[in-house]
Amino acid sequence: MSSKKLIEEQFDVVVIGAGPAGMMAAFAAAKKGARVALVDKKEEPGKKLLMAGNGRCNITQDENNIVELSNLYKNGRFLLSAFGAFRPGNVQEFFANHGVPTKVEKNGKVYPVSDKAQDVLDALMSVLKENNITFLYKAHVVDFSLDSENKISKIKLKKRELFPAKVIIATGGKSYPATGSMGDGYEWAAKMGHKIIEPLPALVPIKILEDWVGELQGVSAGSVGITVFQGGKKKFTDAGDLMFAHYGLSGPLALNMSRGIGKLISQSDENIKLVLDLKPYLTAEQLDEIILTDFERNADKKLSNCLFDVFSPKLLDFILRYSGLDLEKHAAKISRKERHILVNLCKNLEMNFDSLFGFEKAMVTSGGVATKEIDSRTMQSKIVPNLYFAGEIIDVDGPTGGYNLQMCWSTGHLAGESAAKNLIDIKA
Ligand SMILES: Cc1cc2nc3c(=O)[nH]c(=O)nc-3n(C[C@H](O)[C@H](O)[C@H](O)COP(=O)(O)OP(=O)(O)OC[C@H]3O[C@@H](n4cnc5c(N)ncnc54)[C@H](O)[C@@H]3O)c2cc1C
Secondary structure (H helix, E strand, O other): OOHHHHHHOOOOEEEEOOOHHHHHHHHHHHHOOOOEEEEOOOOOOOHHHHHHHHHOOOOEEOHHHOOOHHHHOEOHHHHHHHHHHOOHHHHHHHHHHOOOOEEEOHHHEEEEOOOOHHHHHHHHHHHHHHOOOEEEOOOOEEEEEEOOOOOEEEEEEOOOEEOOOEEEEOOOOOOOHHHOOOOHHHHHHHHOOOOEEEEEEEOOOEEEOOOHHHHOOOOEEEEEEEEEEEOOEEEEEEEEEEEEEOOEEEHHHHHHHHHHHHHHHHHOOOOEEEEEEOOOOOOHHHHHHHHHHHHHHOOOOEHHHOOOOOOOHHHHHHHHHHHOOOOOOEHHHOOHHHHHHHHHHHHOEEEEEEEEOOHHHOOEEEEEEOHHHEEOOOOEEOOOOOEEEOHHHEOOEOOOOOHHHHHHHHHHHHHHHHHHHHHHHHHO
């Protein structure tokens, strides 16, 4: 290797992983004056970011919708400093300042006004270029060398070597491995002495045993409730937006509930039942009253032509068919008992749990580098002094709604600033 090339490759900070956490870390370090290289094994950055929010990118959660951000995460206390330094409001401001204004939608989800994840990635890329970051793509990191002080002295890539003063590992988790996140960082961290909490798929769709669920494929049901029972005992309840799929349940409610169900499966193999409440904000009596009023208003109509104000057409079609009632019967003739069949179906629709999807469909990974071995004020490793972590590789994860990207922006920003700050302290 020529000496010119060697000097070029002596970066102050090398960030491994050009996902949201790595890109934000590279920006924050360069902004503080560090010479930064951003390394990724893929041919382009932000593959997973482009998939976020179905291509619309739910970049964060509205601060006004949150009581205490950190309470919503696994190991949330670890994130207090990172959130304190770079909150959701800072994220919105950051993107607005770089040409991507944002808007707040239902449940406090923040999206770019353009509804395009590509705009979020483009903004990040132009910020990184403005800050003279060196991009190294198709650069697959394979290993590290440590010196006698247990510091990283060399990063070994498939085709080259780098000699940074500081290293930030932001290689993500194991979900959607085709995006490049295959858990490489866990192996390196473990080799360097870090404890890895077993990585498990999280925020995954739920497979249901009953075939009828497949009839509802593509139907979405807003603001519904689900109660989970295991071995006949009530375990937990949640409410939100649900999407039916040919295999079972998806959408924010199912994804968020998969975290709790995953825990139940790991503790016991007793069977799990899900009870769906299509009208959780109404008591059975209130729903009966609404149905009765609808029947009175449409007394001359057949049952198949009623209840359009109560349920969406596809859901209604299913409920009526599944109820077994005579659809030709006129509303005026429907008995109290028959109404109760409908009410019970809406309030207590039972489904038997089959299984959860794996990493191939997991939005995030739960588990990773143990937080107790990372300094939460800086994201610096407590084992390897010139190593920092950012993003999903750390054992923190949150619900859907922009929380996971927020964690990436905050930990990335803190890791980048800390890595550059310590550098400047050393130089001074
Ligand atoms: C379908 C989908 C939709 C999502 N939607 C949202 C959403 O709307 N809002 C939200 O908050 N969260 C969402 N998430 C979660 C969010 O996208 C992730 O939490 C986030 O991308 C993690 O960022 P990261 O930077 O830690 O890692 P990643 O985005 O996984 O990036 C890691 C990078 O490291 C690189 N890398 C890995 N190994 C190596 C190696 N050996 N050498 C070099 N480079 C390497 C990879 O190529 C990759 O580019 C979604 C996830 C999925 C899968």
